[in-house]
Amino acid sequence: xxxxxxxxxxxxxxxxxxxxxxxxxxxxxxxxxxxxxxxxxxxxxxxxxxxxxxxxxxxxxxxxxxxxxxxxxxxxxxxxxxxxxxxxxxxxxxxxxxxxxxxxxxxxxxxxxxxxxxxxxxxxxxxxxxxxx
Ligand SMILES: [Zn+2]
Ligand SMILES: [Zn+2]
Numbered sequence: 001x002x003x004x005x006x007x008x009x010x011x012x013x014x015x016x017x018x019x020x021x022x023x024x025x026x027x028x029x030x031x032x033x034x035x036x037x038x039x040x041x042x043x044x045x046x047x048x049x050x051x052x053x054x055x056x057x058x059x060x061x062x063x064x065x066x067x068x069x070x071x072x073x074x075x076x077x078x079x080x081x082x083x084x085x086x087x088x089x090x091x092x093x094x095x096x097x098x099x100x101x102x103x104x105x106x107x108x109x110x111x112x113x114x115x116x117x118x119x120x121x122x123x124x125x126x127x128x129x130x131x132x133x
Contacts, residue, residue, distance in 0.1 A: 007080075011063040018045055019056055026066070026080050031087075031096040033075040071096060072126055084121060090129035097129075 004023040005015040013019065018041070025040045026032055032040075038053055057078065060066040069077040071089045077096060086101035101123055110116040 007065060008060075011060070011065040013059060013063055013065065016056075018048060018052070019060070021045060022053070022056060022060075023065075023080060026078065030098070031069055031077040031079045033077055035075070037078070069096065069124070070122065071124055086123035086125065088125045088127065088129070090132055091126055092128055092132040095129055099125075 004020045008015040067081045088097045
């Protein structure tokens with residue numbers, strides 16, 4: 001079993017070849033929109049339809065194996081779920097980069113002071129990246 005098979009099974013999903021293909025592209029690319037993913041997955045699975053891809057993505061999102069990343073003025077991006085992190089988004093080239101972020105202080109406040117039940121966090125820093133500067 002490869003890593004992706006394990007990941008899929010841990011999320012109660014069948015480890016199909018297509019899903020493994022999707023995950024390996026996503027791991028390589030980091031953050032990807034559905035159109036780009038579709039272009040890439042078609043190279044390994046020429047007969048896959050966009051509807052099938054959406055269906056698979058939806059399932060993996062539902063089971064929290066994938067996470068949606070919403071950036072300003074850009075298509076929704078997807079990534080393989082990992083530890084809490086923030087994103088830097090370049091407004092010029094649209095590149096999205098993961099960065100470490102200390103969520104604990106903030107989430108402790110939410111919980112202890114405001115009695116808020118946190119379910120999802122997204123922190124996105126927008127700006128201009130080094131190579132676009
Ligand atoms: Zn840039
Ligand atoms: Zn990320």
